Amino acid sequence: MSTDTKSGPGISGDDTLEDAHKSNDRVRRIFFACATITVVTTVAIFLVLFDNAASYFFGARLSEVLLSGDTFSRTVSFTEFFTGTRWAPDHSTPAHGVLPIVWGTLAITIGAGLVSIPIGTATALYLSEYASTGTRNKLKPVLEVLAGIPTIVYGYFAVSFLTPVLVGGIATNVINPAGGLLDSISHLAPFVLDPAAEWMMGVRVGRYSLLAGVLVVGTMTIPMVSSISEDAMQAVPDELRNGAYALGATKYQVSIRIVLPAAVSGIFASYILALSRAIGETMAVTLAAGFNANLTANPFAEIMTMTAYLVSMARGTSAVGTVEYQSLFAVGLLLFLMTLTMNLLNDRLKQRFQEEYR
């Protein structure tokens, strides 16, 4: 046996693997390109929003200033924008206080959260901890169908059912508690409910109301909360449940003291997602809550959300470049920042809870 030409153990790089490495590199580049698309899109959207929003406040877009030498001039002051309580940029006497529509969005979001978070969490607990496998297998697809219904359909649901029957019914029964359920039937609305509500709350239960918006957005975000929360609960190791059951815990105790805390990061993620969805929700909320920028907490009043404003403005007749047209971008940017904050909050919460519960 010769010792001068030692053949390696077969681990030194030679030509045999070259092709494999090449295709590996190619695939890596393709994947990277795909990943880049979303990042570039996000950055581009942000830049366009920012650029145009600048023209709303300063009369010229950043790009115009930089490229064509335009100059800034104050059009809408930040003070007016953030503290004004009247929002009517396209009115003959324009007002640029964004508060009413921010309030509209927040009221819908908080209200919808109050509907979807308790119901969604309870649904998830039922499906994950109480329901038999058979029940779960039947119920879960139904919930997922609810999540797949187009939002415009929810909007019509609000217009044709929620507002006349439910919201009208609540209005009547608040005023006339002795009145039976029959009073709340929709055909009575024009004759009984509207005058009654007008008398009591000072508004007509018209086609649109904050309450209808809250209910419809709440309903449509239930599946989001329940589905993601249930996944998180299912991911809790069964050994933990066994440990608690073996100590003589009841189902309720296991659900509340073991499963909920162990799944908390996923559950919070579902809440934030649902709230983000509520903030950004457009079609259903526009059809349910309306287009009238009211700074009011009256659940029977028509309000306008930021998204509803964007819809009405974008399909309106304002000329491109006018202040009222540019207000689209200012509101859009604000909305973007709000959802971005929610996402960052979500990440923070997730990290914190993941440290606590592994």
Added chain:
Amino acid sequence: MSSEMTDTTDETLIETGFSVETDRGREPTDAEGIVRSEDLSVYYGNERALEDVTIEIPENQVTAIIGPSGCGKSTFLRSINRMNDRIESCTVEGELTFHGKNVYDDDVDPVALRRKIGQVFQAPNPFPKSIYDNVAYGLRIQGRADEVDLDDAVERALKGAALWDEVEDKLDESGLDLSGGQQQRLCIARAIAPDPEVILMDEPTSALDPVAASKIEDLIDELVEEYSVIIVTHNMQQAARISDKTAVFLTGGELVEFDDTARIFENPKDDRVEDYITGKFG
């Protein structure tokens, strides 16, 4: 009597290769067993996991259940505290009594039953909570946290599980930060804190290294002074080392032999048991 038995041990050591320490200073009780089963059969769907098991498990002794994989050892254990209820397809026939009361009677509440019969699982499963909260959990959910001095109960349970010295200064830290062996002792502390009568152990050392495992074995030897311990194990040396009685299950869910541990390992009556113990089978 014990010296006599020790003699037989020495003689038969050669045959099975096991050293069985018969004299643990525990007198065999003539009293009726704390857990008894009569023709107990358990099915998962149509599949039978236990077949007509009749056994009487003595109080304040260690009873080992051994047998090959899939012989129904764990199924038997789970049917004692009705943890089988959690498996939807599981049905039970026959009788299993705890203090003479059939635990499958309609008026038995499995929640109440499990408060009398604690369980330690194969893999350590501490809750993602602090060490203190892990141990206090049982008393809290049983609504007894106000009746007892909780700090004291936690300390006693941790001492009982031989873990106190190691965790005394860090009761607030997560139970998950402990080593595997410590976690398992934490689970034992959690099980004994509400002071059950029986402790079921389902292969409690199979996920542990030998040093940690031997600590658990020493611990079982102490636990049996206060509790009746029923332990499922794959490890025959372990069964021989720690148990007073041994039940051998074989494939098909049949209880083949149940006797004093010494007798099982030295002089099994059933050939299949002898084959299993000497490694010819299973």
